[in-house]
Amino acid sequence: FCRVDPYGFERPEDFDYASYEAFFSRYLVVLTRRAIKWSKLLKGKNSIQKTLKVKRYIRKGIPNEHRAVVWMIVSGAQANMEQNPGYYHRLLEEEKNDKLVEAIKTDMNRTFPDNVKFRKNADPCLQHPLYNVLAAYGHHNKAVGYCQGMNFIAGYLILITKNEEESFWLLDALIGRILPDYYSPAMLGLKTDQEVLGELVKMKVPAVAELMERHGVMWTLVVSRWFICLFIDILPVETVLRIWDCLFYEGSKIIFRVALTLIKQHQAFILEATNFPDICDKFKQITKGTFVTECHSFMQKIFTDPGSLSMATINKLREACREKVLSQG
Secondary structure (H helix, E strand, O other): OOOEOOOOEEOOOOOOHHHHHHHHHHHHHHHHHHHHHHHHHHOOOOOOOOOHHHHHHHHOOOOHHHHHHHHHHHHOHHHHHHHOOOHHHHHHHOOOOHHHHHHHHHHHOOOOOOEHHHOOOOOOOOHHHHHHHHHHHHHHOOOOOOOOOHHHHHHHHHHHHOOHHHHHHHHHHHHHHHOOOOOOOOOHHHHHHHHHHHHHHHHHOHHHHHHHHHOOOOHHHHHHHHHHOOOOOOOOHHHHHHHHHHHHHHOOHHHHHHHHHHHHHOHHHHOOOOOHHHHHHHHHHOOOOHHHHOHHHHHHHHOOOOOOOOHHHHHHHHHHHHHHHHHHO
């Protein structure tokens, strides 16, 4: 058995190799079939039109060998990179803000301690490109600078693209466009979206919303890391990458689909909780096990389980929740 997965993450002591092998041998067949379809679709081009067919392909998963290219195109990062040649390298050469540099360096060793590629003795060690991407981004987007959580996202981008400049532009697509205001100092967008999730749970899984309210558990306690880290370190790597495939193409509502599916699927289990710590523990447990490991069936569920979820609904809820968050602030 391999103690380290293909992305460099060490598997935990209690890793269930048998059920993972069973899942992966089935999933490999799917991946092979998808890879052939994607090769035909891309034909070595660097452009994809947004069509229903492409949306369907993306929901069924992008094979790893095409992932970086497709993410770059559908997120708009590719176009931005081409319109700003040399920009990334100029950012690296600029004078750096000391406080920003210090904050990033402090988090270097805390980024994926369980990943062999991010260790100081790795060759090449990915801490260096990670530092570059975060430092460049902090100077590119001064309103955000650097905030915890960004290191994990940039780290994942580097693992997939194996390219600093592409990782920088993908990070820009996520923070600048796809996720509304998650990483600004006030984190208004993040706080708003946690409230929005609460409202959606009231609509779609009312018993769980009622339980949370009865025990005074705020949503931020159980889901803030889901939002901040975009499910990194919460769900298995393959599943996170499948979620990101859709996130880059369809935008932030995917996060709500995933969260609602986890909650809805485990409703009975969550409702067994009888007190505050118990609820928090249940929310930790629902992100483990075969339901989330089987990324292919999991991704089918996120588009059926929560039912319809339009961007219009989310935007309306965001407006109302933002008012609420601002009035509390």
